[in-house]
Amino acid sequence: MITIAIDAMGGDNAPKAIVDGANLAIKTFNDIQINLYGDSESIEQYLVKDDRIKVIHTTEIVTGEDEPVRAIRRKKDSSMVVAARDVKEGKADALLSAGNTGALLTAGLLVVGRIKNIDRPGLMPIIPTVSKESPQVILMDAGANAEVKPVNLEQFTVLANFYAKNVLNVENPRIGLLNNGTEEGKGNSITKEAFDLMKQLDDINFIGNVEAKSILTGEVDIVITDGFTGNAVLKTLEGTVKSIVGLLLDTLKNSGLKTKIGAGLIKDSLKETFNNLDDTKQGGAVLLGVKSPVIKAHGSSNDEAIFNAIRQARTVVSAGVVQDAVNYFEN
Structure with a gap:
């Protein structure tokens, strides 16, 4: 089972578009688990209950106005940071967000971590x-x-x-x-x-x-x-x-x-x-060079765009691209 950690509070149309996209993905793919991070009350009003969707309550949001490095370091209980931390700890296989691009790149680099011998993702x-x-x-x-x-x-x-x-x-x-x-x-x-x-x-x-x-x-x-x-x-x-x-x-x-x-x-x-x-x-933009797939969906993503980004995350994990990069650069 592929587990995808999603920042449900990131993006112009969050959380509704994020949750609607997750609902569609769960219906379409039977080999994924989705973890939605954010305010549980806001998320659950749009959620179609399913055993393969889990809501992880967080109390903070990284906004588009936040300075990226400061936000990642200070907003420890934000939906983006907690999702990234779970990916780092192996609780999820990929990270997806439509939120602040700079903050997501920082989370990928500082939280998920860079592959050894790759200078910059x-x-x-x-x-x-x-x-x-x-x-x-x-x-x-x-x-x-x-x-x-x-x-x-x-x-x-x-x-x-x-x-x-x-x-x-x-x-x-x-x-x-x-x-x-x-x-x-x-x-x-x-x-x-x-x-x-x-x-x-x-x-x-x-x-x-x-x-x-x-x-x-x-x-x-x-x-x-x-x-x-x-x-x-x-x-x-x-x-x-x-x-x-x-x-x-x-x-x-x-x-x-x-x-x-x-x-x-x-x-x-x-x-x-x-x-x-x-x-x-097409899905989102993938941050390549970090230890797990990190995908940035467009800030204005609707439910279809989020669904396609989830599909992309599933494919990237299944294809083993990150492991190929690890094998190439670390050996």
Whole structure:
């Protein structure tokens, strides 16, 4: 049985969306146990009673305004910290939260703990692409490390490669280093040195430098970068997709009769396209490099997004990605 510890008080729609997502997951998967951490009265009003859902009462909440390190160190009875502590102590196999990103990263690092010989863990979201052959791409790092050393990018490459192979079932992931040009020798001193390190990795399909315009095309399965650049790219992609979808829908709704008739004819195809670009179906961003899976769901997650993050946590635990990383870096 896989046990998933969930911060039920984290996120814009907590606790209702968190609990509703957990209720759906318990119905769907018969091999998981869910522990919900937070104010028991608030949680139980939405909970469908099941022997495989347990509520652990906590008295504090890490808010979006909290300074991450201070919150993790001082709010010892918060839903996020108690859930992380149970993962560290082996009472749960994975940690999931839609709450304060910085605080969750801090909890992963300080409470769950970093894998030996990994300098810095990285935050890794899965992004839907426009390619039917390669419908998703890994972005690593997307916010955990604003500044990196070349060795960090090298380690991100190994970690993301394990994930792509074992969780996404990509046989030979194509890995690119995000840069301002595709030619070898492009970039700053960090990316140039990282390029040389990544070229020398065994069993890694490193295809060289890639530009940001290639992220959604399916040309690459994994994009490696620093957390500052990765987060900026991620937010830009999210905003661009939502803006284009919104503009298209507005045009179809508010144009003339011919446009509306045309919209009716293509609505099924449009719906399929929009579903393919829906990032809530991908789950959350995984913090790779710590001793147990830590998953950050989007702060605005609804019940479907939480369900998909739980599904993702289940898959990550089953695939043994963390143990692969331990074996690689500690031996």
